[in-house]
Amino acid sequence: MAMTNMVSGSGTISSNAMLRIPCPQCGLRDYSEFRYAGDATKSRPGLESTDPREWHDFVFLFDNPKGAHREYWQHVQGCRQWIVLERDTATNRVGSASLARERGHV
Amino acid sequence: MREISRYSAWSLARKALFGTRWRRAWRAADPRPTYDVVIIGGGGHGLATAYYLAARHGITNVAVLEKGYLGSGNVGRNTTLVRSNYLLPGNTEFFEHSLKLWEGLSHELNYNVMLSQRGQLVLAHGPGQLDVLARKGNTMRLNGIDAELLEREDVQKLVPFLDYSAQSRFPIYGGLYQARAGTVRHDAVAWGYARGADHLGVDLIENCEVTGFLRSGDRVIGVETSRGTIHAGRTAICVAGHSSQMTAKLGWRLPVESHLLQAFVTEPIKPFLDHVISFGAELFYVSQSDRGGMVFGGHIDGFNSYTQRGQLPKVQTVAECAVALIPGMSRLKVLRHWGGIQDMTPDGSPFIGRTPFENLYLNAGWCYQGFKATPATGWCLAHTIAHDQEHPLIRHLSVDRFERGNGHDEYGLGLWNYKQ
Ligand SMILES: Cc1cc2nc3c(=O)[nH]c(=O)nc-3n(C[C@H](O)[C@H](O)[C@H](O)COP(=O)(O)OP(=O)(O)OC[C@H]3O[C@@H](n4cnc5c(N)ncnc54)[C@H](O)[C@@H]3O)c2cc1C
Ligand SMILES: [Zn+2]
Numbered sequence: 001m002a003m004t005n006m007v008s009g010s011g012t013i014s015s016n017a018m019l020r021i022p023c024p025q026c027g028l029r030d031y032s033e034f035r036y037a038g039d040a041t042k043s044r045p046g047l048e049s050t051d052p053r054e055w056h057d058f059v060f061l062f063d064n065p066k067g068a069h070r071e072y073w074q075h076v077q078g079c080r081q082w083i084v085l086e087r088d089t090a091t092n093r094v095g096s097a098s099l100a101r102e103r104g105h106v
Numbered sequence: 107m108r109e110i111s112r113y114s115a116w117s118l119a120r121k122a123l124f125g126t127r128w129r130r131a132w133r134a135a136d137p138r139p140t141y142d143v144v145i146i147g148g149g150g151h152g153l154a155t156a157y158y159l160a161a162r163h164g165i166t167n168v169a170v171l172e173k174g175y176l177g178s179g180n181v182g183r184n185t186t187l188v189r190s191n192y193l194l195p196g197n198t199e200f201f202e203h204s205l206k207l208w209e210g211l212s213h214e215l216n217y218n219v220m221l222s223q224r225g226q227l228v229l230a231h232g233p234g235q236l237d238v239l240a241r242k243g244n245t246m247r248l249n250g251i252d253a254e255l256l257e258r259e260d261v262q263k264l265v266p267f268l269d270y271s272a273q274s275r276f277p278i279y280g281g282l283y284q285a286r287a288g289t290v291r292h293d294a295v296a297w298g299y300a301r302g303a304d305h306l307g308v309d310l311i312e313n314c315e316v317t318g319f320l321r322s323g324d325r326v327i328g329v330e331t332s333r334g335t336i337h338a339g340r341t342a343i344c345v346a347g348h349s350s351q352m353t354a355k356l357g358w359r360l361p362v363e364s365h366l367l368q369a370f371v372t373e374p375i376k377p378f379l380d381h382v383i384s385f386g387a388e389l390f391y392v393s394q395s396d397r398g399g400m401v402f403g404g405h406i407d408g409f410n411s412y413t414q415r416g417q418l419p420k421v422q423t424v425a426e427c428a429v430a431l432i433p434g435m436s437r438l439k440v441l442r443h444w445g446g447i448q449d450m451t452p453d454g455s456p457f458i459g460r461t462p463f464e465n466l467y468l469n470a471g472w473c474y475q476g477f478k479a480t481p482a483t484g485w486c487l488a489h490t491i492a493h494d495q496e497h498p499l500i501r502h503l504s505v506d507r508f509e510r511g512n513g514h515d516e517y518g519l520g521l522w523n524y525k526q
Contacts, residue, residue: 064350
């Protein structure tokens with residue numbers, strides 16, 4: 001996953017700095033305006049699935065990578081949109097952010 | 107067994123008089139090609155497991171492999187609280203076993219771990235919360251564990267400097283007090299277990315990162331490391347925040363997300379706080395170190411991270427808790443804050459036991475509570491490895507419990523923090 005730096009002018013975001021998230025609607029905001037909502041790479045089993053193993057894996061298991069991660073955030077103290085963010089969990093460097101609904105996430 | 111240089115008043119006097127040098131507390135071992143048991147991770151849990159394998163089960167052909175230096179992980183980063191005030195069956199007995207082991211540990215190891223049973227007070231800020239604490243206290247007493255329910259007046263007598271004012275945001279209704287709870291010098295725990303294990307013949311190998319597993323089908327037969335290949339009869343994973351990284355090498359996903367927890371210490375002041383206090387309105391706890399600093403912590407930062415650097419908004423909420431509870435702390439300066447990576451599980455409880463892989467054992471998912479568990483974890487994991495069978499005290503902590511609908515949620519403090 002390519003980690004493009006979305007911050008204009010201010011250089012890279014390192015783990016020293018506060019995590020800031022480039023909301024597609026509101027621009028770059030402190031992460032404290034957002035609420036983290038977990039791994040966005042998992043896909044929910046079909047609602048008709050009755051296989052407990054599939055649901056168990058979806059709900060309880062995590063790749064938990066040290067590095068590139070794609071994840072949900074909700075801009076609860078801003079536009080309230082759900083966002084899919086690319087972030088490196090080892091450095092907090094952020095990549096692209098997009099609206100979850102535009103990526104087909106529900 | 108190696109010649110033991112025991113610590114005693116006599117050896118201290120002799121060294122003082124004759125100026126002879128203290129010998130190293132443990133050898134710097136180099137890896138050998140084969141061990142009966144290899145333990146990955148030289149934190150409190152890995153070292154305690156190695157010690158009890160050698161001391162209680164006679165298994166001494168053991169190596170502890172640590173990627174950095176011993177005690178460089180969470181065992182040296184935590185806020186050192188130990189207690190056994192748990193409600194759920196399984197937890198109550200396990201943590202009491204741990205507290206009993208703490209009570210004898212300095213003697214067991216001939217190493218002062220500085221257990222200070224200064225008592226822990228958990229506060230209730232409403233009548234409902236006090237009822238919940240009463241239920242927990244009763245459960246503890248039924249299990250032979252000390253617990254005392256305190257009313258507001260008792261709390262005020264014990265700790266007069268909390269906010270008892272009419273305008274306090276979180277009025278104090280009472281609390282649950284465990285006199286045997288307290289703090290332990292965390293580094294000394296790692297060093298004491300290391301020295302004890304080394305004396306019994308265990309190889310403690312630092313700067314040795316495990317990078318993969320050797321397998322024969324579904325059986326694990328050793329590890330690949332930055333210092334070469336090591337064959338092992340049995341292998342145990344004790345790497346705390348990096349548990350998922352380790353099992354990923356086997357293509358095995360865990361119910362774990364790694365999160366950052368911060369801790370704080372203020373400038374030292376004169377003796378002020380004689381107990382450990384846990385706020386009841388938020389996750390916040392505080393004690394005073396022997397040097398005089400107020401040591402405190404709160405919730406995890408709130409999103410998964412391996413950075414070991416805390417975010418500032420959490421500094422603010424934790425400071426707000428401190429001042430809401432002890433207004434006098436508003437004048438103190440924070441000297442340092444730091445972070446550790448915790449392996450958070452969905453129900454806030456850990457995993458100890460056998461795994462889908464033969465001869466591989468897992469100890470992971472300790473969330474906020476692994477330090478107090480260190481002796482009992484070592485005790486139970488050593489038993490589990492020696493007998494290839496879970497110790498009775500950890501049967502409720504198997505890694506597949508969610509598949510069977512057997513989550514074990516004591517507090518609602520697992521990785522779902524963003525859904526609370
Ligand atoms: C800020 C903070 C405060 C806490 N406060 C408390 C408290 O008050 N009370 C309490 O009970 N608990 C507390 N905890 C939790 C407790 O510290 C941990 O649950 C516990 O220390 C974990 O076990 P450990 O000591 O074995 O971990 P660690 O000391 O982290 O040991 C794991 C070791 O594995 C090593 N390792 C990782 N990967 C590899 C590899 N590939 N190869 C070789 N070695 C590897 C690491 O370098 C590390 O040394 C706190 C945690 C934090 C972060
Ligand atoms: Zn927004």
